[in-house]
Amino acid sequence: MSNILDELKKKKVTSLLNDGQRIDGRAFDEPRHLTIDVGVIPKAEGSARIRLGDTEVVCGVKIQPDKPFPDLGDRGIFICTAEILPLADPSVEPGPPNEEVIELARVVDRGIRESGMIDLTKLVLQKNKSVIGLFVDNSVTDYDGNLFDACSYAAVSSILSCRIPKWEIKDDAPSLVEGEYSEPPITTIPVSVTMGRIGNHVIVDPNADEWACMDARITITTNASGNICAIQKGGSNGFTQEQLFQCAKTSISTGAKIREIIKAQGK
Amino acid sequence: MGVKKTDIVLLDDKGIRCDGRKIDEPRRIMIKAGVLKNASGSAYIEFGENKILAGVFGPRDVHPKHLANTDRGILRCRYHMQPFSVGERKNPAPSRREIEISKVIKEALEPAVMLESFPRTVVDVFIEILQADGGSRCAALDAAAVALADAGIPMRDMVSACAAGKVADTIVLDINNEEDQEGQADMPVAYMPNLGKVTLIQLDGVLTPEEYEKCVNTAIDGCKLVYEVQKKALHEKFFGENSQ
Numbered sequence: 001m002s003n004i005l006d007e008l009k010k011k012k013v014t015s016l017l018n019d020g021q022r023i024d025g026r027a028f029d030e031p032r033h034l035t036i037d038v039g040v041i042p043k044a045e046g047s048a049r050i051r052l053g054d055t056e057v058v059c060g061v062k063i064q065p066d067k068p069f070p071d072l073g074d075r076g077i078f079i080c081t082a083e084i085l086p087l088a089d090p091s092v093e094p095g096p097p098n099e100e101v102i103e104l105a106r107v108v109d110r111g112i113r114e115s116g117m118i119d120l121t122k123l124v125l126q127k128n129k130s131v132i133g134l135f136v137d138n139s140v141t142d143y144d145g146n147l148f149d150a151c152s153y154a155a156v157s158s159i160l161s162c163r164i165p166k167w168e169i170k171d172d173a174p175s176l177v178e179g180e181y182s183e184p185p186i187t188t189i190p191v192s193v194t195m196g197r198i199g200n201h202v203i204v205d206p207n208a209d210e211w212a213c214m215d216a217r218i219t220i221t222t223n224a225s226g227n228i229c230a231i232q233k234g235g236s237n238g239f240t241q242e243q244l245f246q247c248a249k250t251s252i253s254t255g256a257k258i259r260e261i262i263k264a265q266g267k
Numbered sequence: 268m269g270v271k272k273t274d275i276v277l278l279d280d281k282g283i284r285c286d287g288r289k290i291d292e293p294r295r296i297m298i299k300a301g302v303l304k305n306a307s308g309s310a311y312i313e314f315g316e317n318k319i320l321a322g323v324f325g326p327r328d329v330h331p332k333h334l335a336n337t338d339r340g341i342l343r344c345r346y347h348m349q350p351f352s353v354g355e356r357k358n359p360a361p362s363r364r365e366i367e368i369s370k371v372i373k374e375a376l377e378p379a380v381m382l383e384s385f386p387r388t389v390v391d392v393f394i395e396i397l398q399a400d401g402g403s404r405c406a407a408l409d410a411a412a413v414a415l416a417d418a419g420i421p422m423r424d425m426v427s428a429c430a431a432g433k434v435a436d437t438i439v440l441d442i443n444n445e446e447d448q449e450g451q452a453d454m455p456v457a458y459m460p461n462l463g464k465v466t467l468i469q470l471d472g473v474l475t476p477e478e479y480e481k482c483v484n485t486a487i488d489g490c491k492l493v494y495e496v497q498k499k500a501l502h503e504k505f506f507g508e509n510s511q
Contacts, residue, residue, distance in 0.1 A: 099369070103366075106364075233466075234374055241483065252476065
């Protein structure tokens with residue numbers, strides 16, 4: 001059943017693209033409307049609910065002391081996850097994550113990590129023994145395509161909004177200092193931009209209909225200086241060299257606009 | 268990931284890298300096709316210190332049946348590291364990293380495989396990393412593509428993979444393990460050399476837009492070098508002295 005519907009939709013989406021139009025009327029390089037609400041979960045040290053078109057993600061940051069990784073004793077811990085909740089889409093079932101969800105979480109994590117957004121060297125309580133950990137968990141609550149960017153914007157907005165509690169080392173163990181907080185050590189704002197290729201057309205921020213009929217996709221994360229810090233290609237076809245270069249340019253220009261929205265809403 | 272202080276000189280003033288290579292020189296690559304008796308097709312690759320075995324089974328019946336497609340075949344891929352393949356023993360259960368790599372390798376091979384020519388069936392690609400060095404996903408892809416060709420699976424093109432990266436502020440070809448750990452960026456790329464299409468690209472690390480273009484071009488040049496080794500391996504299997 002769904003196969004037939006997908007085929008029909010693909011025909012419609014493709015014929016519109018050949019006429020220079022998208023199924024929801026956007027320009028090829030135009031992302032959907034992005035709204036960000038921060039601080040929606042007061043019990044989390046940082047949080048955000050974002051909507052990208054009709055895709056909705058809730059993200060929370062929990063911050064707690066932890067042991068550092070053995071080979072990285074002079075750095076705090078940053079871990080970012082993503083999950084698609086069963087209430088987000090009829091095709092999602094509860095249970096262990098499938099390969100698509102694992103890829104989603106790893107790509108969102110990589111974009112933020114490789115940009116060096118958080119200066120982890122500022123999150124050390126006691127070298128090699130005790131550090132501060134930032135655990136950023138994304139939950140997709142409604143699905144309309146392009147979860148990569150939606151989760152990335154939610155995670156970045158939550159991190160910008162977080163406040164780090166203060167711990168002191170007492171008797172070789174961290175002890176919480178009530179009521180004292182500091183700003184997170186932010187160095188840059190990474191923005192991921194996902195583009196889909198359908199036939200010879202490359203479109204920014206595909207919605208669910210477009211997502212279902214993409215030949216290939218690419219997610220490029222850029223930092224505030226306009227440099228590229230992470231890439232992931234996906235989908236069962238490829239890109240030409242020229243398309244790759246064009247995608248990089250699009251990700252820088254579109255990313256700059258989205259960075260302004262995140263900056264404005266995220267504070 | 269780790270920016271540890273070490274004594275390794277990644278690039279000396281003569282432009283020579285920590286393992287003695289020039290900036291545009293790949294590591295030693297050796298591929299042998301048809302190394303497994305029971306597989307439909309197979310290949311063994313040594314790429315630097317990487318030692319990888321790939322076996323292809325099929326086209327064969329799909330289990331579970333509901334995964335089958337009536338109008339085209341499906342491709343499945345498993346990238347798996349042996350517990351003894353790395354410095355510290357690796358838990359043999361598939362990690363999240365291995366699941367992601369399996370997925371990107373499958374998606375890098377799919378554009379080359381003519382799935383429409385074997386509907387209702389599956390082709391399974393099993394990749395075992397016996398010893399891991401930097402760039403194991405590219406080496407794994409190179410072996411898997413040769414194994415597919417060795418199995419006689421209809422293909423539009425070969426898939427050749429090689430990484431490029433940034434080390435000591437310089438774009439270099441084929442990052443090794445030390446350069447991956449201490450370097451500034453790593454970009455694995457897979458390429459169909461006759462169709463001119465990039466079927467896998469990932470990046471860890473920061474590049475300026477100019478460096479990005481140079482890195483893509485460098486990696487594609489590397490893929491073309493790998494392509495020659497892949498062709499040679501298949502030629503030796505089918506037309507070499509020991510072929511039937």
